[in-house]
Amino acid sequence: MVRAPCCEKAGLKRGPWTQEEDDILVDYINKNGGPGNWRSLPKLAGLLRCGKSCRLRWTNYLRPDIKRGPFTPEEEQLIIQLHAILGNRWAAMAGRLPGRTDNEIKNLWNTHLRKRLISMGLDPQNHEPSCLKGSAKRLPTSSSARHMAQWESARPEAEAQLLMDSSASLLLPSPNRTTHPDYILRVWHSEVGESFSNRKPAVCFSPASQASVSGTTSKMVPKTEPELDKELSCARRSDDCITSYHGLTHPLSPSEMEDYNRFLISMGRKI
DNA sequence: AACTAGATCAACCGCGCATTA
DNA sequence: ATAATGCGCGGTTGATCTAGT
Structure with missing residues (x-):
């Protein structure tokens, strides 16, 4: 199957947008209560642009809710x-x-923040001190121990994130709950993360306990080693942001996948 | 004043996922 | 079930700006 081009290249304008083109696009979207179909928009609006170019211009520059100006500290x-x-x-x-x-964020990162981290002696990819780069012997050898160590380094940021967004995104529509990174992060934080940070099964939450992220009180129930192992395997593929951060990349078996789904469902009930 | 190198950022490209026919 | 299509994403490019020589 050969993918059709997003638009006919011939005769379409490229490069920087003029004020007149901006006006036409904004006017069209305002009059129609939205962009509708991006592919057909240029024709309907009378623009000699590809639909993709229109979408980009709107989302990155013309949208009324865009905050222009420098980023705050x-x-x-x-x-x-x-x-x-x-x-x-x-x-x-x-x-x-x-x-x-x-x-904007991507540009800021590539032009400023990445360099700032480097100048601070941190690896901009994993935010760890650059001196650790390549020194595998300094990392824990077993995968679960390595996992725990990595979780510990991620924990402050994850907690900042959770504190920041409080309960707002807990109201995600249910179809998105198992795939949304924030939801997964919350799962990770509430159950698996607690397990790893506490390290000893005796102080870990059981699957029946309440998650602590939404402020509900947790009932502490000792957790067994097999339970922890199961959670670890469940967590392997929770989301690419987590797996890439934690370096867990091997595929799940069908039974692991089943466990994972059960785990997500149970967490969905809690939070 | 002229030139150059580096920084910035708007725009483009190609890919993958989700939806539709 | 599958091909076609639309959309959004991350990576990259290139035009423009700015500071240094």
Whole structure:
């Protein structure tokens, strides 16, 4: 199957947008209560542009809720924290910074923040001190121990994130709950993360306990080793932002996948 | 004043996922 | 079930700006 081009290239304008083109696009979207179908928009609006170009111009520049101007130190700090959790998931970060676009955040990171981390002696990819790079012998050898150590380093950022967004995104529509990074992060934080940070099964929450993220009191029930192992296997593929951060990449077996789904369902009931 | 190198950022490209026919 | 299509995402490019020589 050969993918059709997003638009006929011939005769379409490229490069910087003029004020007149901006006006036409804004006017069309305002009059129609939204862009509708991006592919057909240029024709309907009378623009010699590809639909993709129109969408980009609107989402990155013309949208009325866009906040122009320099980033505040607070915003920069937040981006660094989010990057530690999410990696290069600019759109996910943009969702946490009202009025900022993924493109803006990406540009800020590549031009300023990345260099700032490097100058501070940190690896901009994993936010760890650069001197640790490549020194595998300094990392724990077993995968679960390595996992715990990595969780510990991610924990402050994850907690900042959870504190910041409080209960708002807990109201995600149910179809998104098992795939949304924030939801997964919350799962990780509430159950698996607690298990790893407490390290000893005797002080871990059982699957029946209440998650602590939403402020509900938790009933502490000792957790067995097999339970912890199961959670670890469940967590392997919880989301690419988590797996890439934690370096867990091997595929789940069908039974592990089943356990994972059960785990997500149970967490969905709790939070 | 002229040139150059580096920084910035708007825009483009290609890919993958989700939805529709 | 599958091909076609639309959309959004991350990576990259290139035009423009700015500071240094």
